[in-house]
Amino acid sequence: MNPHDHKLDGYVEPTEAQLTARKRRNYAIGGLLAxxxxxxxxxxxxxxxSMGIEVPS
Amino acid sequence: xxxxxxxKPYNPPGLSLAEPRxxxxxxxxxxxxxxVFTAWAGLVCAPGEMNLFLAAASILCIAVGAGAxxxxxxxxxxxxxxxxxxxxxxxLPAGKMERSSALGFGIILSALSVLGLAIASNYVAxxxxxxxxxxxxxxxxxxxxxxxxxxxxxxxxxxxxxxMVGWAAASGDITIDSTLxxxxxxxxTPPHFWALALYKTGDYHKAxxxxxxxxxxxxxxxxxxxxxxxxxxxxxxxxxxxGMGGYLYMLVALVLNLTFMFLAYKVWQSRAGERADAAxxxxxxxxxxxxxxARNLFAFSIIxxxxxxxxxxxxALIRSFS
Numbered sequence: 149m150n151p152h153d154h155k156l157d158g159y160v161e162p163t164e165a166q167l168t169a170r171k172r173r174n175y176a177i178g179g180l181l182a183x184x185x186x187x188x189x190x191x192x193x194x195x196x197x198s199m200g201i202e203v204p205s
Numbered sequence: 206x207x208x209x210x211x212x213k214p215y216n217p218p219g220l221s222l223a224e225p226r227x228x229x230x231x232x233x234x235x236x237x238x239x240x241v242f243t244a245w246a247g248l249v250c251a252p253g254e255m256n257l258f259l260a261a262a263s264i265l266c267i268a269v270g271a272g273a274x275x276x277x278x279x280x281x282x283x284x285x286x287x288x289x290x291x292x293x294x295x296x297l298p299a300g301k302m303e304r305s306s307a308l309g310f311g312i313i314l315s316a317l318s319v320l321g322l323a324i325a326s327n328y329v330a331x332x333x334x335x336x337x338x339x340x341x342x343x344x345x346x347x348x349x350x351x352x353x354x355x356x357x358x359x360x361x362x363x364x365x366x367x368x369m370v371g372w373a374a375a376s377g378d379i380t381i382d383s384t385l386x387x388x389x390x391x392x393x394t395p396p397h398f399w400a401l402a403l404y405k406t407g408d409y410h411k412a413x414x415x416x417x418x419x420x421x422x423x424x425x426x427x428x429x430x431x432x433x434x435x436x437x438x439x440x441x442x443x444x445x446x447x448g449m450g451g452y453l454y455m456l457v458a459l460v461l462n463l464t465f466m467f468l469a470y471k472v473w474q475s476r477a478g479e480r481a482d483a484a485x486x487x488x489x490x491x492x493x494x495x496x497x498x499a500r501n502l503f504a505f506s507i508i509x510x511x512x513x514x515x516x517x518x519x520x521a522l523i524r525s526f527s
Contacts, residue, residue, distance in 0.1 A: 160219035169222045176225035191324045194258050
């Protein structure tokens with residue numbers, strides 16, 4: 149028996165619907181994190197420029 | 206046994222079935238619309254120029270902050286939400302996700318929104334937003350709501366802060382004008398919520414929430430609605446005195462406040478929120494008509510707030526372009 153096949157006590161086999169919902173949540177979290185990083189980056193650039201500081205190219 | 210929302214578990218076994226739209230629903234998107242609009246109005250009315258992108262990012266952060274506090278509210282109130290017809294389909298009482306998911310979602314969004322606002326505008330606005338989230342989630346939801354019939358009077362401050370946050374985002378300051386914007390929403394909140402509470406008395410009673418009609422009775426609540434409508438009308442003179450509101454605002458405020466007071470008067474004179482004996486047909490009719498008056502006031506109060514802040518913003522925009 150493969151030791152990796154051992155399931156924890158109280159393990160509930162996920163249904164197809166639960167796996168699909170989890171996948172959608174993962175995509176949403178990934179998308180939002182990427183959007184947040186982009187927002188902070190752009191905000192920094194805009195703020196620095198609005199303060200009259202040259203951004204090196 | 207019937208399967209009601211209250212019977213469903215808040216922590217369903219196995220993986221969650223919650224979709225991204227359920228998390229979005231935790232943010233009370235309809236309430237967020239009003240928050241976004243009033244925050245935008247505060248930002249537009251404030252003196253000083255603001256970069257368009259920074260302004261948009263600030264509004265986004267305020268909206269996310271409002272959504273975060275709504276998620277924290279739903280996390281705490283999952284038990285009472287399951288008992289009320291208006292709220293039992295929310296993601297938690299419907300058993301779509303675990304309570305801890307809503308708590309984590311609320312905390313993370315709170316932190317990101319405050320941090321984002323600090324970057325997009327300034328620390329004054331970010332501090333105000335953090336205080337607003339704290340006030341709504343802790344002072345109102347955890348403390349006031351279940352302990353006093355004055356819950357929405359004091360707790361109304363949480364909903365009144367967004368224009369102040371918007372103003373602070375643009376100017377970095379708290380002034381008399383921004384306080385007036387706060388006061389308009391603060392005085393508007395009691396008649397707005399009590400009108401709803403009058404025709405949802407049964408719901409609040411079932412959930413054990415001490416709303417004014419349940420504690421002091423429908424008659425006292427109807428009188429207080431009218432009194433607050435008059436105080437609100439007086440408060441609306443403030444922007445004219447300070448010069449923030451011009452002729453357009455004066456005209457809009459006059460028409461809206463007269464209508465608001467008229468509808469509040471109709472509620473005061475009605476039997477809204479009372480319970481009539483089923484055998485008493487005339488009494489039942491009076492109560493139904495009274496509930497309709499309360500519904501009319503509740504619906505109009507939403508239009509009222511949009512129109513008042515719309516008029517102030519329109520004048521500010523006209524001033525900035527001329």
